[in-house]
Amino acid sequence: MDDLKTVAAEVRGCKLCGLAPTRKNAVPGEGPDHAEIMLIGEGPGFNEDAQGRPFVGASGQFLTELIASAGFKRTEVFIANVVKCRPPGNRDPLPDEIMACQGYLDRQIALINPKIIITLGRFSMARWFPNERISVIHGRAKQVDGRIVVAMYHPAAALHQPALRQTLEDDFKRMQSILADAQKKVAPPAPKKPAMPERGSKEEEKSGDAEQLSLF
Numbered sequence: 001m002d003d004l005k006t007v008a009a010e011v012r013g014c015k016l017c018g019l020a021p022t023r024k025n026a027v028p029g030e031g032p033d034h035a036e037i038m039l040i041g042e043g044p045g046f047n048e049d050a051q052g053r054p055f056v057g058a059s060g061q062f063l064t065e066l067i068a069s070a071g072f073k074r075t076e077v078f079i080a081n082v083v084k085c086r087p088p089g090n091r092d093p094l095p096d097e098i099m100a101c102q103g104y105l106d107r108q109i110a111l112i113n114p115k116i117i118i119t120l121g122r123f124s125m126a127r128w129f130p131n132e133r134i135s136v137i138h139g140r141a142k143q144v145d146g147r148i149v150v151a152m153y154h155p156a157a158a159l160h161q162p163a164l165r166q167t168l169e170d171d172f173k174r175m176q177s178i179l180a181d182a183q184k185k186v187a188p189p190a191p192k193k194p195a196m197p198e199r200g201s202k203e204e205e206k207s208g209d210a211e212q213l214s215l216f
């Protein structure tokens with residue numbers, strides 16, 4: 001049986017992509033095994049690489065404040081990243097690095113089975129909302145595969161553009177009510193859909209991946 005410790009151990013020894021040789025420490029992520037909320041950032045920066053823990057630098061401090069302002073403890077959410085090793089000089093992760101690392105994040109999501117996934121920044125957003133713009137969809141809850149996914153700006157963006165600080169604070173303040181709704185209304189992942197819903201049928205209308213909840 002897979003578990004989060006096994007995933008973390010594999011990540012720490014991983015050499016699947018070109019980020020392995022330059023990292024000090026891989027950063028598997030941290031949080032409770034069955035957290036209801038999972039936050040997914042981009043990749044470790046300097047401090048995270050040094051400590052082997054996610055979001056421990058300046059943007060991490062802001063993220064911790066945002067989580068607290070939303071009424072949660074940092075220790076009750078799971079915090080992970082799209083890539084588990086630091087891209088040199090904090091450059092963007094490359095598509096092949098994201099692909100190489102994806103299996104770890106997939107396993108973490110499956111094991112934790114969170115009710116809510118919060119994406120932080122464009123690389124984690126892209127997985128659920130490939131053609132959306134953060135300026136349009138930030139803070140909005142969408143139901144995807146039986147979970148709620150909310151795209152948020154990356155906390156680091158607010159450190160560079162102070163105007164985004166308030167936006168992030170406002171978006172995080174809605175987490176309590178989003179979770180309360182998720183606990184009431186979100187069904188578990190549906191069994192596999194028929195391969196091809198009839199054209200124009202209700203199934204076809206519903207089969208869009210990112211169906212927006214009418215309740216939010």
Ligand code: URA
Binds near residue numbers: 041059
């Ligand atoms: N930025 C991220 O995206 N992840 C971290 O862990 C730290 C900073």
Ligand code: SF4
Binds near residue numbers: 016018084085101
């Ligand atoms: Fe492995 Fe992911 Fe690190 Fe690449 S970034 S070496 S795939 S753990």
